[in-house]
Amino acid sequence: MGHLRIGLTGGIGSGKSTVAAVLQSLGATIIDADVIARELTGPGGAAMSALRQEFGPSAIGADGGLDRAWMRAHAFSDPEARKRLEAIVHPQVRGESERQASAHAASAQYVVFVIPLLVEAGGWQHRVHRVLVIDCSEHTQFARVLQRPGIAAATARAILVVQSSRAARLAAADDVLFNEAPLDVLEPRIAQLHALYRQLAGMAAPLGSL
Secondary structure, three states: OOOOEEEEEOOOOOOHHHHHHHHHHHOOEEEEHHHHHHHHOOOOOOOHHHHHHHHOHHHEOOOOOEOHHHHHHHHOOOHHHHHHHHHHHHHHHHHHHHHHHHHOOOOOOOEEEEOOOHHHHOOOHHHOOEEEEEEOOHHHHHHHHHOOOOOOHHHHHHHHHHOOOHHHHHHHOOEEEEOOOOHHHHHHHHHHHHHHHHHHHOOOOOOOOO
16 A cells, blocks of 8 residues: 655645644644754754755854854845745755655555745655645734734745645645635645545555665
């Protein structure tokens, strides 16, 4: 039996983590690219040596990890800086994601890769069998992002501009979950997706050499 691999994506503030948590509670194996990226760029993280070499000491926080506020300000105002950051972090995230997927291969019903930049980053769509897009209006995204600590309106707008357009994400989707409703309304729809994925897991063809 091939291992069913779902790529879960959506713009910032769309509710990816909420949906992933419900899928996990139902039995899915979740591999979160953001969690891996935070570990890689935290104190002692595997990406820190290359990041220090690329961006200098200004990019390093007092704890020895990446200074996220500094990096956010640079990466979203300077496309070249963002590309340099992604060139270091994205391959390491993919490598660690695959390592975790292999570790769960024997026990997982199916694997969900939570990948915020699945459409933008490239290299992911051929690594998954299906793409699940968590969708919401850009107005809702903006309001949710503003509720996060340390993010000003200008930064929120810059993040939204950098990310793939809503239309591009939807064009890449096999499944779409519109997340504007309360969680108790969403949960039955998430459960339907879980049932579909469990069914498909029995038929999933191997993706070949990934």
